[in-house]
Amino acid sequence: MNAVNESWISAIDTGVLRLITAGSVDDGKSTLIGRLLYDSKGVFADQLAAITRSKYKRVAASDIDLSLLTDGLEAEREQGITIDVAYRYFATPLRKFIVADAPGHEQYTRNMVTGASTAEVAIILIDATRVHDGKLLAQTRRHSALAHLLGLQHIVVAVNKMDLVDWDEKVFERIRAAYAELAEQLGMPRFHIIPMSALKGDNVVASSSNTPWYDGPPLLGLLEGLPAAAGVTGGGSRFFVQWVIRHGGHDINDFRGYAGQLAGATLSVGDEIRVQPSTQLAKVARLLRFDADVDSAVAGDTVVVVLDRDLDVSRGDLLVHSDQSVRVTKEFDAELCWLDQQPLSAQRLYWLKQGTKLTQARIKTVHSRRDIHELQRVAASGVLEMNDIGHVTVTATDTLAVDAYIDYPVTGSFILIDAATHQTAAAGLVR
Known part of the structure; x- marks a missing residue:
């Protein structure tokens, strides 16, 4: 399940790998990306000087607050949280990387969906000090479900802040077992899991002597060796x-x-x-x-x-x-992640944008929604609230050409836009 050294990993794959960090609030996502940038020599001297002088620094005077390398908004630095998706770029001799730092707050789940829609790898961070009785936090579960729903090819679980639990192997194994149970519920075929400390740099770029019981590669070594994107599966x-x-x-x-x-x-x-x-x-x-x-x-x-x-x-x-089939219809089923503060209304028309196609649409039926705690489908009352994931039937005004998202993401995905406020109301995947 957590096969960090499986034979299908090949270190000779090159090209660009798109990543997103996800997980709950304060799990260390921004710090991890800052550590990757810093240890891979992807930070300029003036950037380091700027964050060293920052009034929002939240580490010891002698240390560098690496989270400030991605948290660039004034509100983010002031509150110590990530609000918007921040994209950063770095490279090693083997591969180039585009990494998105997604916010952990439930309020900004829609930002995570935006970043994950173009990613190939999700790094799910888990704070080792916050998993009690084998229960993962709600946002860890939600982000894992969304990453799987969006068809990300690789899930990497980074068990962070292991230094705060004295690098206890038993703590790591409990978290491994908890995530394996979650992966089974989601239908996730495999994942990788690594014990680390993003703040100290253990098992991020280089292996750590603090984990003699862990025989897998550090995070960067794993990312360098992950297979390149296989592309769409539809063939046309x-x-x-x-x-x-x-x-x-x-x-x-x-x-x-x-x-x-x-x-x-x-x-x-x-x-x-x-x-x-x-x-x-x-x-x-x-x-x-x-x-x-x-x-x-x-x-x-x-x-x-x-x-x-x-x-x-x-x-x-x-x-x-001409020899490729594509479904042409005004009505189709989809998984809908509701992103707007205003709940879904079956009586309202929304703008539907699929690729460059723009038309109006209505949600004909809400069949069910996914309970994020039990990860099971439950009956829906016809309404989806913000951050709900539901199985719906969409009826469009104009005829659309649609494919299953897993085959062709470009024709299998769409967004709904509130016609009155022009806010993005939902992201949808055709099933």
């Missing part, structure tokens, strides 16, 4: 039209192209594609990157697609390979 391409490019006026050879970012598989000149939701067929006549023609594009490329025939294609339409 997905291309949301972001912008229709026209020039040449009414000339017989006027230019019409469709700009956007390719997701999924490769798209090549000559490929037959289907425009969704209209289902019209065409072939790719040209592909342009910047101002040059290319023969093909891969997932992540921003390109302009020119078709071999004039079709009615607008912003928000989806181009897919």
